[in-house]
Amino acid sequence: MLKKIILIVFCLNFLQGCGFTPMYSTNNQFKINIEKIDFSGDWELNNFIEDSLKRYKTNEGIKYTLKINTIYTKNIATKDSAGNTDTYQINIDTNINVTTTDLNKNFFFKEKYTMENFSDELSQKNYERSNKINIANSIINKLMMQMSFLK
Numbered sequence: 001m002l003k004k005i006i007l008i009v010f011c012l013n014f015l016q017g018c019g020f021t022p023m024y025s026t027n028n029q030f031k032i033n034i035e036k037i038d039f040s041g042d043w044e045l046n047n048f049i050e051d052s053l054k055r056y057k058t059n060e061g062i063k064y065t066l067k068i069n070t071i072y073t074k075n076i077a078t079k080d081s082a083g084n085t086d087t088y089q090i091n092i093d094t095n096i097n098v099t100t101t102d103l104n105k106n107f108f109f110k111e112k113y114t115m116e117n118f119s120d121e122l123s124q125k126n127y128e129r130s131n132k133i134n135i136a137n138s139i140i141n142k143l144m145m146q147m148s149f150l151k
Contacts, residue, residue: 031058032147034066041070044129045092048136051065054145064147067097072132077114090131094139098147111135113130 024076039046049068070092077089092111097104113131117122 017020032056032144033058033061033063035063036065038065038067039070040068042072042092045070045072045132045136048133049094049140052137052140056140062100065099067099069095074128087117090115090124090128092132092135096139098150103150105150107143109139109142111138129135 004129034053037053039050046068049070051054053066071094073091075091076085077087078085080086090113094109094111096109098107098108099105115124115128115131118127
């Protein structure tokens with residue numbers, strides 16, 4: 001028992017002094033100057049992506065132009081013996097073209113998940129909407145990580 005306590009205290013002291021920081025802790029410090037954004041595709045997902053981009057916007061630095069194309073598909077994955085839908089396969093494909101005066105780079109993000117069919121349509125819409133918000137945040141986080149390597 002005493003060995004475990006000593007080991008835990010040692011590990012905590014070691015991690016405190018080694019300069020450990022979480023991987024995404026500096027992500028919010030990354031600011032970009034977005035001059036123009038063109039959207040096409042799923043309008044609801046595009047609105048969530050635009051909301052996620054707002055926390056990174058500033059008027060300093062290199063001006064970026066973004067062209068974002070989202071494709072949202074909802075297909076039936078499985079049915080029960082009566083022919084009613086049990087689960088859906090949701091695919092979200094996002095193509096983001098980032099342009100500056102010296103750079104033209106394309107990023108492609110593909111997200112996929114399986115969603116069960118709800119008996120209540122309102123609950124299903126709310127669940128689908130919350131997943132779109134989470135995926136939009138995930139796409140923007142991945143984009144910011146990729147753009148941080150461009151500098």
